[in-house]
Amino acid sequence: MYAQVNSLALYGLHGTVVQVEIDIASGLPAFEIVGLPDNSVREAKDRVRAAMRNAGLEFPLRRITANLAPAHLRKEGSGFDLCLALGILVAEEQIPAVRLHGVAVVGELALDGSVRPVRGMLSLALGAKEHGFHTLIVAAKSAQEAALVEGLQVIAVESLTEAVRYLTGTYPLQPVVVERIASTTARAGGEDFSEIKGQPHVKRALEIAASGNHNVLLIGPPGSGKTMLAKRMPTILPPLTTRESLEVTQVHSVAGTLAEDVGLLHDRPFRTPHHTISNGGLIGGGQIPRPGEVSLAHGGVLFLDELPEFKKSVLEVLRQPLEDAQVTISRTQATYMFPSRFLLVAAMNPCPCGFYGSNYKPCTCTPPQIARYQSKLSGPLLDRIDLHIDVPRVTYQDIVNPVPDESSQVILQRVLRARQIQADRFPDRPFPYNANMTPVDTRHFCALAPAAHALLHEAFDLLGLSARAYERILKVARTIADLQDCPTIGEMHIAEAIQYRTLDRKLES
Ligand SMILES: Nc1ncnc2c1ncn2[C@@H]1O[C@H](COP(=O)(O)OP(=O)(O)OP(=O)(O)O)[C@@H](O)[C@H]1O
Ligand SMILES: [Mg+2]
Ligand SMILES: [Zn+2]
Known part of the structure; x- marks a missing residue:
């Protein structure tokens, strides 16, 4: 007895089709999964067996072979569980095969038979639509994310039992409708430039950076507000376009950093990796690669605080994402790509003690110490940073000044006008900014x-x-x-x- 049911797997940021073929033959009871599965997929055997029994379904005591095609692609994760269980039931003729024509199935099975979400659902759903499926069956908890894809019918199931009843026609389920979540770009109560007192020159420089998409380096003594300024950068960048929103959400979904049921992300990301981060953590990595910080910052701001403290090799690997706006990670069987178009905001003290050139405290560093500290930033990275901004400490007059400072909204209006001029200048370019x-x-x-x-x-x-x-x-x-x-x-x-x-x-x- 034979059945074939379709599932999807993540391949970088893309959902690609995996055909799950089930063959049930007479012989000693066995369950084998072939087609380049990794350990997490092999463990599906135990989950599927337990889930079926606990759902009151009969697990066939014969020789079951499951083949995941195409065979050359390494498979990981638990997302094929539900598909394997349904495949067995189709092969056993407990579910009519025709019910799964044009249908893809993605979900992990818990031992009690409930269906759990898997990461990257938005990408998987986009893949399902792209490959011509009309329906996608997923865990209820990932249904909202899948339903963001227009023109794809999403069926949410809580359990294996529910999926079986739906497919045998005994339990009608309505396609999931997106509960549209209002755009959050207004940032009610969020950070705002008006909270930063004084510092007119620094704010001006950041406005220029946001307008022309220029990477910046903030140089100033401890407590001068570098972190505070960087954090507010996304508030003076234009709102994400729908396409950008979709891409940003995909990256975070694939990385598994997306909260449940948030829908599309509308705010530009702000990422602050610590200087102890590894190369892989920054640009992405793993046996089957996942996005790193440069991709999690896609569409937003990557903030590298204490820039000279980062390892040289880490700063080296920043080059590719900065130049190409994407990261390519090679593995023996495939090459993975993640987008990484971000605005770099870096910060540093002017010297090891932090006070070189400030009139607040005397610098205690020797000239060679200062030179060594600054030279850590040599070459390729500095070449990609258009603006070096001196950030002095805020003055007493500015702190006590009762006149309110300009809000992010007001600054943003000027940024938008300047960006429009650039869009008119480079009408055919997807990213028409002066920095490029x-x-x-x-x-x-x-x-x-x-x-x-x-x-x-x-x-x-x-x-x-x-x-x-x-x-x-x-x-x-x-x-x-x-x-x-x-x-x-x-x-x-x-x-x-x-x-x-x-x-x-x-x-x-
Ligand atoms: N211009 C300012 N207006 C209002 N508050 C400020 C300003 N500058 C600094 N502060 C206050 O000082 C605190 C320290 O600022 P912040 O952490 O951004 O400094 P920093 O330059 O990043 O310092 P470090 O080098 O130690 O990381 C802020 O949390 C804020 O409360
Ligand atoms: Mg800081
Ligand atoms: Zn010093």
């Missing part, structure tokens, strides 16, 4: 007024700037001019942009 300009672009789109040209020339010679620093200054000046709606870059724009290269000057002097 190539050297060819900067030649085309960064026309300088004569005075601006003269100033840049002078600064270049005087400060000993590199060609890379020159490119960064042009991009940032472009964004500053956009914030003023100026087609040509003026002297003031260049002058401001030069201020955001403090570290080059320190490192190169």
